[in-house]
Amino acid sequence: MRRSITAALFFLLVLPVTLRAQLLQPVTWQMSAEKTGTNEYTLIYKATIEEGWKVYATDIETGGPVPTSVNYEKIPDGLTMQGELQQLGRKEEAVEPLFDNMTLKFFHKRVTLRQVVTITKDVTLKGFVEFMTCDDRQCLAPEAVDFEFKLVADEAGSDTETTGHDGILTPIKWKVYSEKIDETNYYIYFDASIDNGWKLYSQNIKPGGPVPTSFKFKNAGSGYALIGKVDEVTRPEEKKEPLFDNMMLRYFKHHAQFRQHITLTDTAAVVRGSYTFMTCDASQCLPAEEVDFAIDLRSGLIIATEEPGEDTLEVAEADFGINTTPLGSCNDETGDTVTTAEGKNRGFAGIFLLGFVGGLLALLTPCVFPMIPLTVSFFTKRSQSKSKGVFEALFYGFSIILIYALLALPFVIYKLPPDTLNAISTNVYLNIAFFVVFLAFAFSFFGYYELTLPNSWLNKADSASNVGGLVGIFFMALTLALVSFSCTGPILGSLLVGSLSAEGGQMNLMAGMIGFGAALALPFGLFAAFPQFMNKLPKSGGWLNSVKVVLGFLEVALAFKFFSNADLVAHFGILKREVFFIIWTLCGIGIVIYLLGWIKFPHDSPGKVKIGPARAAFGIIFLALSVHFGSGILKGGNPFLASGFAPPMFYSIYPQDTHCPLGLDCFHDFDEAVAYAKEVNKPVMVDFTGWACVNCRKMEEHVWPEDEVYKLISEEYVLVSLYVDDKEMLPADEQYVSAFSGKKIRTIGNKWSDFQSSYFGVNSQPYYVLISPDGQVLNNPVPYTPDVEEYASFLECGLSSFREAEQVAEK
Structure with missing residues (x-):
């Protein structure tokens, strides 16, 4: 009673202060509904709190400040709350002088509330979040922030690809539960629901391909024992997988069930562990994901995944200081791609001209x-x-x-x-x-x-x-x-x-x-x-036959262009850049020797060749071309007339000094890349990639090597390749729980994946973002873009936006 009176008097005292400080808004809320499964949503209430202020937890005792709460006007028919409201954030507990030295729980900087719901039909859910905020000297009056969610149910029998946010793909939903066999024996089931078009790989696949599904039991032997290995209850298919060089792989479609036999030695045992899986569709793979679980066998309920005595990780957001609103508008019309009608028209005109020249040669x-x-x-x-x-x-x-x-x-x-x-x-x-x-x-x-x-x-x-x-x-x-x-x-x-x-x-x-x-x-x-x-x-x-022979030498040169394509893709290592130029140089020299009459072919006229003005002119031209292509044999040689035909600069007989794609200079840490970009005043090209990313390798092997792309990346940008499946552990003090996804961020790959998802709303790779050294996104990011012209245009667009921003800053 005394505390209630104290609180009432306190509000009367602080009310004038609140009125005078009516412009104070130290807390801002963002509400969203994330679709996380078939007819399942997670409602997210995210508060950003200014420095020095705090928001109180939902579970504080009465008689003090107003606890944070989520209130609904009416729970509509067809909607069911699943579990309790979750609080994600760094919760602190301390004595609060403003409230008679009560011990209170509160959050600084940020807090995220999450509530899982399921629906059976389209519903509208209305309500408000009520909260109170204080600093060290004063409190603001409790405030209510309204929200309204319109949740759409899946159509019966539909296979809808689930995305948490735009571009966040979650094609597999897991359910973990237990089944009692007798007093000491249980089965733990891992059920995977797989969206249409996606695959989940078996535990039993050969190395060198996708990441197999696997299960770890962290505390086996402590209160329980494993009987045998994890069984695959569902029978997998076995077929060739085009994404992995037609390897024979075992995988599941639509549904998969795994089962582990457990025997208890302690009836109070809790089984803790994790499962790792990777999923692909016909054109891409998502990075392998590790998910923790903890299950109380007696109740069959999933419980908190932290082990007893384990330090609770701080809930935090990936904070890289980036403004994600694109600065430039040069590729706005096409969104995530940069295809233009103009570019296609240039392609048609070029091929028409090539065909026309071929026709003139045929004449x-x-x-x-x-x-x-x-x-x-x-x-x-x-x-x-x-x-x-x-x-x-x-x-x-x-x-x-x-x-x-x-x-x-x-x-x-x-x-x-x-x-x-x-x-x-x-x-x-x-x-x-x-x-x-x-x-x-x-x-x-x-x-x-x-x-x-x-x-x-x-x-x-x-x-x-x-x-x-x-x-x-x-x-x-x-x-x-x-x-x-x-x-x-x-x-x-x-x-x-x-x-x-x-x-x-x-x-x-x-x-x-x-x-x-x-x-x-x-x-x-x-x-x-x-x-x-x-x-x-x-x-x-006879001059007509001479034209045919010259064309024959040109056909030989073009033939090795196609062998070069095969060599690059299959990594034969036979036709390196310098070997390619040796062959082209020999073809040019062959034409010169033929025009001089030093060698003859079956249909040539007998006798000495008369060298007229035309033969002499063409001989000089092909001799000059031979010298030009011969310069490509030297280290660093780059004959411009062979642009787009020769193997890339990195594919050389000379040793390379870098471990980045194509021998480029690059970073693998974002902060280091930004620091260097500030030194050299260049924009940063962020390459979200993965070791097991098929389309990433396609881009690096077939798009990046093209001269117009390679030159832009190597000369105009600071490249940082962030591998979202890097398994190296972060230092203990850098690990955290993502405020975006609620997942534990323990590895370097987790960190870069959280960076990509939380800032750009995308979790598939490759994904390319161009950023200025001060953290401004320069233009619309792009995903897998196999068209060389489009990708080069994307890089040119970002560079143009960067230079325009510099000019504005100088004025």
Whole structure:
């Protein structure tokens, strides 16, 4: 009674102070509902408390300050509270002079309240959080903060991927419980509910792949004993896993149950331990996660996981001083990706131009060049008027373009997905096959054999060309395409492989084929309209075969580009950067020696080669190219004309001095990276990665090595790679319980995972964030981005935002 009167008098005394200090708001609350399972939510009430102030716990005795409480207007039908309200934060207990020296529990800096609920239908839950805050001299009047949660139930039978926050994937939900066999024997069950499309791996898988599911019992032998090993009650599937080089792996889909037999030696025993698991879907894996459990076998209830006598970890937030609101807006339109229509258009234009150049080269081959005057003369002579002859020649040219466009049509109709096209460019066996095919093309150009289509095809096309009208003209164009295949085939093959290996895929191929056909069709329409120019064409002769041989050397060089792709992906270690440039240099020297007449091929004319101005000019050009590519043999050599073709700089015969991806300089601690970034005044590139992250390796092996990306990372950014699955333990004084997830942060990997999840609301890797040295996020972060152009644009965007911010600061 005395304490109640004291409290009432105290509030009367402090009320004027409160009114005078009405602008004081030392505590701010954030409310959210996190979906944590099927029809299950965790309601989160998070308070941030200013320095010097405190908020009182929910479990203080009466007669003092108002305890913190969560109050509901009405519990709606269909909603059930699961367990008690949890308090997460560093709870202190001390004598409080303001309240007659009562011993009170309170929180400084922050406190998070969590309540788990389940629902059977859509519900709206309203209420308020009531709390009181004091500093060393005064208290503010108790305050109520309203909240309203609209909780949506899952549809019956739906398989909804669960995310705690946007981007936080939690595809596996666990339930741990016990079953009594007799007075001293129990089963402990571990039930995993697995979202559609995800897998949980068995305990019994080979090393070198994903992390197997495993169970640890920390206090076995203290009050209980384990009988045998953990059984897999659910039978796993066993199939090849594409994410891990087609290893044969055992895994579970939809549901898995594990069971451990326990025998008690002490009826009061509590079983404590942890389970570790990893989960993947068709395109990505989440980092392995370790979850503690503690179960009282007598009641079958899960209890607090701290062992008796164990120091309770402080509940804290990952605090890295980062402003996550993007500074720049250069990639706002695309959110987490940086694809732009402009970038795709540039890709199509580039492939069209490449196809057009290929078509021009095909015109100079002996299969096509002699056909130009014959075909044009046929149209101009058979027509009754010049205008009709020009029209027919133009239609003939249009038919050529149409025929080559139709060759690409199946790829467009079947719409090869982007992942398939990426697989083409990185598949070891396909790249080796392309290497062999290109060598076959090369030796065909050298004249050792001819690549021809079946004679039956040629005869049918030739017969159809005798039909009158436009139909006959179309089949004349088809005949040209078939007859010239021995010369155009290798060039078309190069275009096909190059287009499908690049980002953009089937539409790139269509653009390239149209470009190729347009170049072949151009002279027929041009010379039909202006026949006087045809007299200026050079006469057919041995120079046409020389063009084929030169193209043969170029095919050899391109063949080794595809072998280089396979070598990089499979880590053969055969075609290092310097070896690649030796081969390209030898190809260039081979062309020079051939043009000088020092070597001959089967279809070359006998006798001494006459070196005219054209041969001499091309000889000088290829000699200069040989010297240029030869500079790449030296350490650090970087011939700019080979950009995007040669193996990356790090893939060298010379020793590398760094243990970071691609030989880059990097940090593995965020604070160290920021400190260095401040010294050199460069932005920080944060690479959230993992040792077992498949897509991380794809980015490091296929995107980062590209010159435009590698140059930006190595020269413009301070790289910090944070491994979320690093198992090295944190020092004891740095371990804590995450205020974001409620999980114990004990390892370095836990720390970086908590950093990523709490700041960016994402827990999948890879994830890339560009940050200024003062902690400002520069643009929208991006996840796995296999498109080189998009990724380079993302890096350019961040760099542009950083430089603009510097200019503003200087004014």
